[in-house]
Amino acid sequence: MNITKESVDALNAVVKVEISAADYQDKVEKILQDYRQKADIPGFRKGHVPMGMVKKQYGKSIMIDEVNKLLQESLNKYLVEEKLDILGNPLPKMQDDFSWDTEDYSFEFELGLAPEFDVDLEAKKKITQYNIVADKELLDKEVENIQKRFGKIVPQEVVEEGVNIAGTFANEEKGIDKKSTIELASIKGKVNQKKFIGAKVGDIIELKSKGLFDDDHKLMGALGLNHEEIQDLDIPLTFTIEEISVTELAEVNQELFDKVFGPDVVKSEEELREKIKEDAEKQFQTQADQQLLNAVTEYLVENTKFDLPAEFLKKWLAVAGEKPISAEQAAEEYEKSEKGLRYQLIEGKVLKDNNIKLDFEELKDFTKGFVKAQMAQYGQLNPEEKELDDIVQRVLSNQDEAKRLQEQLVSQKLLAFYKEKITFKVKEMSYEAFVKEVYK
Structure with a gap:
């Protein structure tokens, strides 16, 4: 067997693997002998089938299988021994005149080679490192949230500023029927808030989903929908009030701390x-x-x-998945993945160079x-x-x-x-x- 590499340029090469009959013949003969011992063919006792018949029936397929195994093993071993840093996998080159009806074979593979480069960690324009601090406003909010969590719920007769309202959001067409508890302060806009002010248990408030809350996540929770479902959602809603309450804040004392x-x-x-x-x-x-x-x-x-071996990588992407894709699709896939591939190479270089x-x-x-x-x-x-x-x-x-x-x-x-x-x-x-x- 003979393996040679020809460089096309700094990022592309072709490996040629030449396999002769002497490389695989002994293995093929051994397998055929094993087949002969096990073959169950009508008219012959097991182990006494003529070798000529076994070769005729199984010889070519066994030979092709063994040559392919030898090809993959030798190619992989060569890439490791030569320490070739490749991208993707070797791509076999098509040969119009190739035939299995000979004893000696020659195979060629295209390789995409990883580029050589240096990583400069001296940023010319300084990168910002953020130091996030919990300011007084945030601490005040968190203390109040703790006070609310351990506070006392006090029922109210009517809706006024500062209350919590429990009820059911509904929209028959969308199948929405969701019990929720909301803070009046989370309702967006004076028009919407006015609809609630003065309302009592049992009242039904007519609303629109669009612009109802100051945060889309609150709308998701209130209606029981996911992020995709609330995108550009603009539907009428009813809200049936079932409970009105205020939370008396817990005192900031040792009992609360404990x-x-x-x-x-x-x-x-x-x-x-x-x-x-x-x-x-x-x-x-x-x-x-x-x-x-x-x-x-x-x-x-x-x-x-x-630089990257872009054309090689596009060809490789076209055949690398479970199903082949067109050249146009492979080009699109390459555009999407190029940035990620570049960082993988940079990351690998940083890890290697700095042990x-x-x-x-x-x-x-x-x-x-x-x-x-x-x-x-x-x-x-x-x-x-x-x-x-x-x-x-x-x-x-x-x-x-x-x-x-x-x-x-x-x-x-x-x-x-x-x-x-x-x-x-x-x-x-x-x-x-x-x-x-x-x-x-």
């Missing part, structure tokens, strides 16, 4: 606000970190210049932390180690879940690396200002 955090964990309003601030800013840090990783990714993709590695023990520890956080949400704060290990083993035995967690851990390691190596422009702001600036 209800929220457990006995004597918090002992003053100042400590309460510090605890809320600490918890909120931990959550904000997660969002700020994700935004920073996104910003670094965008910067690196935009500022790390290299950032991930071992299985790290992945197990990371998964254990993830599982503990999930269990804590359901009140299981101190699970046994054996129980944790069993759950981690089950999670990581799922390939999709293991891949997702591995990607999260790699992102975490990369973010720590970027924070160490890149100088950012730090910008401190409230969460509300962050949302407005980043998500527009």
Whole structure:
């Protein structure tokens, strides 16, 4: 057997694999002998079928199968030994004059090669790193929310400012019949609010879905619809009032602190606000970190210049899926995936050049932390180690879940690396200002 590579250019090559009869004949003969021993053909005792008959019936298909196996094994071994960094998979070149009616064969494969490039972490235009703080306004709202949660519900006769209204939203055509509790303050617009003011239990209020709430998520919850269903929803609604109440805020005292955090964990309003601030800013840090990783990714993709074997990748995409697609569809798919491919190559380069590695023990520890956080949400704060290990083993035995967690851990390691190596422009702001600036 002989394997050679011919470079077309820096990003494309052709590998030629030449296979002769001597490379596969012994294996074919061995398989034919085995077939002969097992063949059950009428008129012949088992093991006594003439070899000529076995060869005539099975010889060609066995030979083709063995040549294809040898071809794949030798090609894969060659790519590994030569340390060829390829994109996609090798594509066989069509040969018009190819025939299986010979003993020697020659196969050619197109390769798309990964480009060589350097990653510059010295950002010419500083990337913004957001430091999100819980300001006084947010802390005031959170303290009030806690007071409401543990407050006293007091029934009211009529709707007035500051009340909560329980009732049923309905629209017969859309099949909406949903019991909901809303705050009058969440209703958008003076016209809508006036419809409620002075109303009593049993009254039916006629409304329109469009512009009813100050937040689409509140409309989703109130009507029991999903995000797609409320997009541009403009239908008449009725709301039948079933209960009117106000919440008398709980007093900010030790009894409230103990209800929220457990006995004597918090002992003053100042400590309460510090605890809320600490918890909120931990959550904000997660969002700020994700935004920073996104910003670094965008910067690196935009500022790390290299070519890709685009035509090869389009041809590969056309045949890589479960069903072949047209050249036009493959070109569209390439346009969609090019940016992601570029970052995969950049990420791989950063990991390799800076010896950032991930071992299985790290992945197990990371998964254990993830599982503990999930269990804590359901009140299981101190699970046994054996129980944790069993759950981690089950999670990581799922390939999709293991891949997702591995990607999260790699992102975490990369973010720590970027924070160490890149100088950012730090910008401190409230969460509300962050949302407005980043998500527009």
